[in-house]
Amino acid sequence: MSGNNSVSSALVPLQQRPLLLPIACIIDVLDYRRPEETDADISWFLGNTHWRSQNIPVISFERLNQRQFAEFSATNRIMIIRRTTEECSIPYYGVVIQGMPQTQTITEKDIIDSSEETGPAEKMQILFKEVPVILPDLGFIEEKLSEVLAPAVS
Template sequence: MSGSRQSISSVLIPMQQRPLLIPSVCIASIQDYSRPEENYPETQWLLGDLLWRGIKIPVVSFERMNQGRFAEFSATNRLAILRRTSKSDKLPFYAMVVQGVPQPLTLIREEVRNSAEEKGPMEKHRIILREIPASIPDLALLEQKIDEIVSKNQTLEASPSA
C-alpha cells in the first residue's frame, strides 16, 4: 500500500432528520431563511421561488422529497444555495432548506461505512460517517424532479386562459 489516502472536500449539512453529505463544490452560498414565493401548489416539497443574485431559483424541502417529516419554520432554518450537478441554462442553482450551518469536512474513505438502514427514495446511500448517521442525496434525481415541476408550471403559465 502506498499510504496515501484519497480525500474529498465535502460538507455535512444539518437537516431535521439526518445530515446530508455532499461535495463542497455544490455549495454556492448559505444564507438566512426567507420564505419563498409559493408558485407550486401541486407539490409539497417544492416550497416556491426565491430571488437570489438577480435570478429566480426554486426552494426545496429534501425531507419532504424523501418522504420524511418537515416542520417548515424554525429559528435554525437556513437556505443552502446549491449549484446543479447537471447542466441547465434555465436553472443553474436551487435552494434547499437546512437546519443550521453546514460543516465543511475532508472526507476520507476509511471514515465512512454503509448503514443497515433502508434508504429513502431521494437518497443514493445511507452511511455512518465518523459514527454519525448521514445520507448521500441523489442530487441528479432531485434536479430532474425540480426540472419536471418547474417546466410544467412554466408551461401552464404560458398557456392562454380559456
C-alpha cells in the same frame, strides 16, 4: 475515492439526519426567508427565493424524500446548490437546512455503509465518523425539479 484521496465535503444539518455533500456543490447559504409561493401544488416544492438577481426554486429535502418536515424554525437557512447534471433545466436551486454546513475532509476509511433502507432522494445512508448521514441523490432531486419547472421554462 480510492487510496489516500480525500474530498472536501460539508455536513449539512437537516431536521432529521444530516446530508453529506461535496463542498463544490454548495454555492451559498442564505438566512431563511419564506419562499414566494407558486401555482405548483407539490409539498416538497416550497416556491422561489430571490438570489443574485435570479429566482431560485426552493425545496424541502425531507418532503421530497418522503419524510416528515416540521414547521420552520429560527435556525432555518437556504442552501444554494449548483446543478450537477446537464439535464437539469435550472443552474441553481435552494434546499431548506437547519443551521450552517460544517466543512469536513473525508476519505474512504471515514465512510461505513449503514445498509439502511433509503428514501427516493437518497443514494445511500452511511456512518461518517460514527454519525448516521445521508448521501443525497442530486440527479434525482434535479430530475424532479426539472419536471415541476418544465412548464415554466418552456
